[in-house]
Amino acid sequence: MRRAAGKGSGLGLRAPGSAPRPHLPGPGGRRPELQASRAARWAMGAAGSWAPRRLGLPAPSRPAWLARAALGLAAAALGTVAWRRARSRRRGRLRQVGTVAQLWIYPVKSCKGVRVSAAECTALGLRCGHLRDRFWLVINEKGNMVTARQEPRLVLISLTCEGDVLTLSAAYTKDLLLPIKTPTTNAVYKCRVHGLEVEGRDCGEAAAQWITSFLKTQPYRLVHFEPHLRPRYPHQMMDVFQPTDQIAYADASPFLVLSEASLADLNSRLEKKVKMTNFRPSIVISGCDAYAEDSWDEILIGDVILKRVMACSRCILTTVDPDTGVMSGKEPLETLKSVRTKRNPVLLLPGATEAGGGRRSQEPWLCCPLLSSSADGGVRPSERRRKREEGRQRGGERESQADSALSVEPDTGLNPGILRL
Template identity: 80%
Template structure:
């Protein structure tokens, strides 16, 4: 008898060297048993009842926090947000000389800066400014800086003097630097930022959540109340859903998109950043925030969590990784 047959019999509690008249029967039993184990391991996870609630209309990655988003047709859903090639959602951050994050709340013109990637080269771009080319792999000799994002410390690898000078020259207010989050660095814990998140949920430089989901219907409803229409980019969602009802995303607890499973955590409370025009970098400090306040305030019972900020869009966390594509059906997972 071969080694495989002997080990199979041993796992079933039969002698490794059976008497001749037992050999055929024992081997047959071993084959059936091992086949059953293999089938149980190989069969797909049991799916709960599905109900299609929409279709993926847009996917957005924001490589630099508060800077211009990148529309993609396909992205990998990781525990820390969307990824497309070398670009990951909010894995770059602009900081001041003290290491504090800088967003469009302080520097509205950040929304005019884009970061793209072509093979091994990153490109920083903005209107009326010469592009800056940077290597995708930051030299390990560059300093690792201590940064602060919403009160929590996190590291970032400095992207170099050229990037710092380029951003500083474009914003023309004070000295800034660009840092990058590397896989070996310790992420921020979402639960320390917003209590409803699980202790296992983590982000790099995002506010709190790895995924923000918004529906086209909700955006259309808001625009029906505004004189000057706004875009999805005012709200910086990662996944925009079409084909659903107005504010349907408020009631989606668990979603299946392709093989990706997402779990809703909480609504997204909105701030002054939504009033920054993504095309001009000008902050109005009024719309669409004032209109949202008129009809999207939280229930009084939830004011401890959300305060007086209006709610628009929903934060999700990852339950099962995979790839999502524009055009994918979005299913609501049943109990």
């Protein structure tokens, strides 16, 4: 299985025999890339064909029935060459749809994000060094989460990380220095995020006083999620998730994708433009049409495969100006309602489960697929959309370059897939 080092992190694959797509430089002239270590492949079971080689044994022969079944059974990590070959045949059905332009990590929920050039793709979200996505959370005295929906000025808190210290900064306030590893003697709180219980270790009195002093409304505390603490299971909120899916303090999913074209289309309809940070995506895609995300069921970025769960309905947090911390309560939601709310949509919101399914909502959505890990995939548009696009582009579109596929699995202590810019 080839490493993806040195290759652009385009989304999709190239059909056998077609010419490779030229790499386009990303921001600052750098090319988005993705890597995954052999150890990660071994731990995740996505490269079962490595096992005979490590044991000094010849690769097993592939029965005819296995060739037909391998694609559907790849998630079970069969440990044979058949999965790899079946996946290769599937590449002809995959195509380039865009390029990774930005990667964002939001260490403290609702605070400013940190733009990174590389990040590990784990089952709990992106990770860059000590920074983990939404691993810190502000809570009130009752243990309920506090976000920019309730305290818009949270978006004014910025973060940096040097060594083992996380620094929280805000205007006219002395910086708060936090150790990345919260002392184990600190209390563990039972918190609630969208109605589901999750644990967090208290970051101490200094952090509590700093957050409380900055917001000036009521007493707050800051907690930190640790991998051994109790997570949340989004399947308890929405059936679209798997029972084994876990998250820490993210609303519903560890990954959120948004394209530059979708934002540009929205801004063309707004009097006052909004920024990408209004929508807080994890992965920003360039090189695709506006709202192309509607049709992406699975995304392959180099060696990492992410599976679409649902479209993300947009809430009032998008109306908070990330530069001033002021909530308008109107735009961009008003415009989104006029152009992006489908007839009688069923959008499953965090904490919105009811007996018999999710509740209906008229909240608009801006093509932000919520993603989870997948053991088999690529970029697979819906059949109807694919046929329409093929009709328009027949004879003129070259397929993208092919890379090895690797599923995203829970943390194992080894390196999962790495997204690089």
